[in-house]
Amino acid sequence: MKRRKEISRIAGACMLLSLAASSIVLYRTDRLRPQATLDEVLFVSSPRVIKRASLGYDGLMACIYWTRAVQYFGRQLNYEVPNYNLLAPLLEITTHLDPHLLPAYDFGSTFLGSKQYGAGEPERAVQLMKYGIENNPGQWRLYYDLGFLYYTDLQDSKDAADAFERGSQLPGAHPFVKILAAQMAQHAGEFQTARMLWSATFQTTKDKQIKANAWEHLRALRVDEDVTVLQDGVTRFGERTGRLPVSLAELLASMKLDQIPTDPDGHPYKMTPQGRIEVRVPDDFPFATKGLPPGYKPPPKSHFHG
Amino acid sequence: MRARIAHIASNTFREAVRDRVLYNLIAFALLLSGAAVLVGQISIEIEKLVVINLGLTAVSLFGVVIAIFIGIGLVSKEIEKRTLYTVLSRPVQRWEFIIGKFFGLASTLVVNAFFMAIGVFGAVFYVSHKFVRADALILVALYFIVLEFLIICSLSLLFSSFSSPLLSAVFAFSLFVIGSFAEDLRNFAGMAHGLTRWLVTGAVYLVPNFSAFNVISSIAHEQPVAGQLILHNTLYAFFYAAMAMSGAVLIFEHRDLK
Numbered sequence: 001m002k003r004r005k006e007i008s009r010i011a012g013a014c015m016l017l018s019l020a021a022s023s024i025v026l027y028r029t030d031r032l033r034p035q036a037t038l039d040e041v042l043f044v045s046s047p048r049v050i051k052r053a054s055l056g057y058d059g060l061m062a063c064i065y066w067t068r069a070v071q072y073f074g075r076q077l078n079y080e081v082p083n084y085n086l087l088a089p090l091l092e093i094t095t096h097l098d099p100h101l102l103p104a105y106d107f108g109s110t111f112l113g114s115k116q117y118g119a120g121e122p123e124r125a126v127q128l129m130k131y132g133i134e135n136n137p138g139q140w141r142l143y144y145d146l147g148f149l150y151y152t153d154l155q156d157s158k159d160a161a162d163a164f165e166r167g168s169q170l171p172g173a174h175p176f177v178k179i180l181a182a183q184m185a186q187h188a189g190e191f192q193t194a195r196m197l198w199s200a201t202f203q204t205t206k207d208k209q210i211k212a213n214a215w216e217h218l219r220a221l222r223v224d225e226d227v228t229v230l231q232d233g234v235t236r237f238g239e240r241t242g243r244l245p246v247s248l249a250e251l252l253a254s255m256k257l258d259q260i261p262t263d264p265d266g267h268p269y270k271m272t273p274q275g276r277i278e279v280r281v282p283d284d285f286p287f288a289t290k291g292l293p294p295g296y297k298p299p300p301k302s303h304f305h306g
Numbered sequence: 307m308r309a310r311i312a313h314i315a316s317n318t319f320r321e322a323v324r325d326r327v328l329y330n331l332i333a334f335a336l337l338l339s340g341a342a343v344l345v346g347q348i349s350i351e352i353e354k355l356v357v358i359n360l361g362l363t364a365v366s367l368f369g370v371v372i373a374i375f376i377g378i379g380l381v382s383k384e385i386e387k388r389t390l391y392t393v394l395s396r397p398v399q400r401w402e403f404i405i406g407k408f409f410g411l412a413s414t415l416v417v418n419a420f421f422m423a424i425g426v427f428g429a430v431f432y433v434s435h436k437f438v439r440a441d442a443l444i445l446v447a448l449y450f451i452v453l454e455f456l457i458i459c460s461l462s463l464l465f466s467s468f469s470s471p472l473l474s475a476v477f478a479f480s481l482f483v484i485g486s487f488a489e490d491l492r493n494f495a496g497m498a499h500g501l502t503r504w505l506v507t508g509a510v511y512l513v514p515n516f517s518a519f520n521v522i523s524s525i526a527h528e529q530p531v532a533g534q535l536i537l538h539n540t541l542y543a544f545f546y547a548a549m550a551m552s553g554a555v556l557i558f559e560h561r562d563l564k
Contacts, residue, residue, distance in 0.1 A: 052487070052490070055483065055486040056486045056516065056517060056520040057359075057363045057366070057367075057520070057522065058523055059355070059358075059359040059363075059522050059523030059526050060356075060359040060360055060363045060522075062359075062523070063349070063352055063355055063356045063359050063360070066349060066350075066352060067348060067349040067352075067356075070348070070349050070350050071348065098523055100523075100524075100527045100529075101352070101355070102351075103350050103351035103352055106351075107350055107351075206351070209350075
């Protein structure tokens with residue numbers, strides 16, 4: 001009896017040690033071949049084959065593939081040189097398995113389309129959205145996303161206006177969509193339209209991450225707009241006087257402004273000796289395109305809505 | 307007659323419930339439903355979708371596995387243990403034995419599905435913090451899953467009445483897979499000509515058609531199920547199970563048990 005207990009203890013300890021050892025080895029192996037798992041999964045890249053193999057449980061398979069697409073995108077986003085080659089096939093498989101999986105179109109088009117923070121394949125993103133609309137013709141949100149894609153990633157305000165217009169006619173469409181359609185048609189100012197788009201995203205999304213991301217874009221837009229105005233002031237000052245303003249106060253006086261404008265965090269903008277208008281803390285505005293020091297490299301990306 | 311069938315059914319139920327493999331499978335299915343909650347957290351905006359899809363798929367797959375692996379042993383075990391001779395030496399007809407076994411296994415599966423459904427509803431409540439009217443549609447999907455079980459159950463018993471447990475499992479599982487491809491078989495029949503067309507069309511009606519029973523994906527999207535589909539599936543499951551059970555009775559009646 002005593003001997004049996006002793007053997008049990010030794011066997012238990014051996015089991016735990018072996019488990020720990022095998023886990024360590026596996027962890028190291030995974031680090032040697034980080035792409036292996038996903039590549040193996042896409043060994044079968046045909047949506048039709050996967051749909052057949054799912055034995056009717058295609059809804060669950062779609063969820064699994066969508067989760068893989070999200071994880072894949074998130075992983076690539078953190079790499080210095082991201083490679084989004086598998087993103088489009090993953091999204092195609094997901095949407096063929098479940099054509100009604102709306103988040104796959106909603107977020108997938110952004111993942112695919114954005115040149116700044118995505119795969120930079122807006123044409124494929126448009127294809128994905130069109131497939132989504134074909135299968136879910138009553139969803140205004142898909143038209144909104146399509147218009148967003150046309151405007152931001154393809155700079156095509158005509159098709160964007162058309163998409164917003166069609167979306168605005170659907171029941172339950174957000175009032176913003178109608179306004180956006182009109183703005184596109186009138187070729188309204190870039191900042192105004194972009195602000196409207198991000199405000200609509202901010203107000204209509206339920207996802208906290210997307211909401212925070214839209215908020216960051218709105219903050220960056222304000223910086224871009226402020227810097228554009230101030231930089232124009234510098235240019236006009238130079239044209240008028242033949243020199244650069246010596247201080248921000250001199251520039252503001254020439255522009256008939258009382259106070260030094262501040263960024264959304266309350267920090268005043270600064271002017272370099274070369275006459276460049278810059279923000280004090282560039283890292284606070286990851287999506288800003290203006291007011292950044294020359295050669296500035298943004299911090300690691302943590303936002304995915306480009 | 308009814309009392310004898312009920313007696314055999316209740317004994318079959320008790321025997322199945324005592325089976326350790328059965329408990330393991332239920333525990334695993336519940337665990338899977340719980341895992342659905344975790345899977346939902348690593349994706350975007352599909353928490354509830356994952357919970358419903360994964361939960362109902364688990365109920366369906368584990369139920370099918372239980373139906374096959376218990377169903378195939380129901381007759382052969384009784385023969386192996388020689389208890390069948392004791393039963394049949396009493397005033398019990400062979401067909402009563404088979405029908406009783408079917409009802410015993412079917413009630414085991416219904417009870418299983420009930421407990422698994424509690425797990426699924428618990429997981430749905432966990433992710434959405436409330437129940438909405440559309441969640442009642444899950445009950446329709448569960449009902450279809452139970453109908454599927456009845457067909458699988460009857461097929462397992464049919465094969466069990468004349469074949470070894472291993473072959474019965476292979477036959478029953480193969481029919482489950484073929485039944486899931488029934489729509490493709492129907493399309494193939496549509497494309498074929500002449501004798502092939504007749505043979506494939508015959509096969510379409512002979513093998514069980516499970517494609518109409520799988521509404522998990524549409525229910526996860528809160529799409530309603532037509533009342534007519536519920537009626538048709540109920541009638542189809544009833545007639546198909548009756549056909550398979552009649553076959554089982556026919557074979558078992560003529561089987562030499564010496």
